[in-house]
Amino acid sequence: MSRSVDDDGGGRHLAGGSDRQVANGGTAHPFANGGAASAAANGGAASAAAGGGGARAAAGDGARPRIAVSYVRGAPSHPAWFSKRLANLAHRAADGLRAAGAEPVVLDSASGHVFSALDYDGVVVLGGGDVDPARYGGDTDEPTVHCVDTGADETEIDLVNGAIENGRPVLGICRGLQLINVAFAGSLFEDLGADSIHKIHQPQPPMASHPVQIAPDSLLGAALGTATVTVQSGHHQAVRRLGDRLRVVATAADGVVEAVELARPDEGWLLAVQRHPEEPGSPDGQLHALLEPFVEACRQAPVDVAG
Numbered sequence: 001m002s003r004s005v006d007d008d009g010g011g012r013h014l015a016g017g018s019d020r021q022v023a024n025g026g027t028a029h030p031f032a033n034g035g036a037a038s039a040a041a042n043g044g045a046a047s048a049a050a051g052g053g054g055a056r057a058a059a060g061d062g063a064r065p066r067i068a069v070s071y072v073r074g075a076p077s078h079p080a081w082f083s084k085r086l087a088n089l090a091h092r093a094a095d096g097l098r099a100a101g102a103e104p105v106v107l108d109s110a111s112g113h114v115f116s117a118l119d120y121d122g123v124v125v126l127g128g129g130d131v132d133p134a135r136y137g138g139d140t141d142e143p144t145v146h147c148v149d150t151g152a153d154e155t156e157i158d159l160v161n162g163a164i165e166n167g168r169p170v171l172g173i174c175r176g177l178q179l180i181n182v183a184f185a186g187s188l189f190e191d192l193g194a195d196s197i198h199k200i201h202q203p204q205p206p207m208a209s210h211p212v213q214i215a216p217d218s219l220l221g222a223a224l225g226t227a228t229v230t231v232q233s234g235h236h237q238a239v240r241r242l243g244d245r246l247r248v249v250a251t252a253a254d255g256v257v258e259a260v261e262l263a264r265p266d267e268g269w270l271l272a273v274q275r276h277p278e279e280p281g282s283p284d285g286q287l288h289a290l291l292e293p294f295v296e297a298c299r300q301a302p303v304d305v306a307g
Helices: 080-099 150-165 175-183 219-224 286-299
Strands: 006-008 066-071 103-108 122-125 170-173 208-214 228-233 246-252 257-262 270-273
Touching: 066 080, 066 150, 080 103, 080 286, 122 150, 122 175, 122 286, 150 170, 150 175, 170 175, 170 286, 175 257, 175 270, 208 219, 208 257, 219 246, 219 257, 219 270, 219 286, 270 286
Parallel strands: 006 103, 066 103, 066 122, 122 170, 170 270
Antiparallel strands: 208 228, 208 246, 246 257, 257 270
């Protein structure tokens, strides 16, 4: 019998501009390493998230690692239909983690609670509203930016930084990729434009389907075992300036970044994808293929003993 999800606590752009790198058939970000500068977040804290203890039991081989699953459960900036959709996707992600052998703990990043990455064996940041443009020097007056929650941004950036600094694996999905890029001092396109292949433009849109090219020498390539995959997308923003210490490992036909990892694998386990493998219409097996190696990496996360 399946357990209920545990609980802790409580889109669009590339519009105009001469520096727009994504063009028809072009490649804005080849499969290359990012810069070598610090990964401190723009406006975020580089230190581990405060709060909570570090007295977590060892997962070890065969045990169920405890994994934080972060998203905005409900916020004034989120319309009801959007909150419901995010909740459905979060439950599918949690079910997928459980099927892969983990114990998911769903966090409401807009709750105002302070979460510590040290309390978990790994961190997942799911999809949601737009990251505040002020965090990456973007256009705060861009009319397409929506569903911003600055508290959720800060909470999730702290979780990501705390996880990487303390040897916890990190997985990002959609907004999760964008937030991770910002946490590593990168920036975003505020809107991909009305002709974007990455979402279907209508109220409460379904996901768009399109192919993605994957670097074979990557965590993503190893997980999926293929150089090309068809994905489900529903986003209007994307990576503009690649974050420090990251590398691009997948792109769409228009050059939009579809996945990033740490440029140096010895710095930790991090994978973020722009698509929605947890979407019901996603090709069979994609979600499990991503979650299985992530959960295995979480089993190897170090244990911190409370001092």
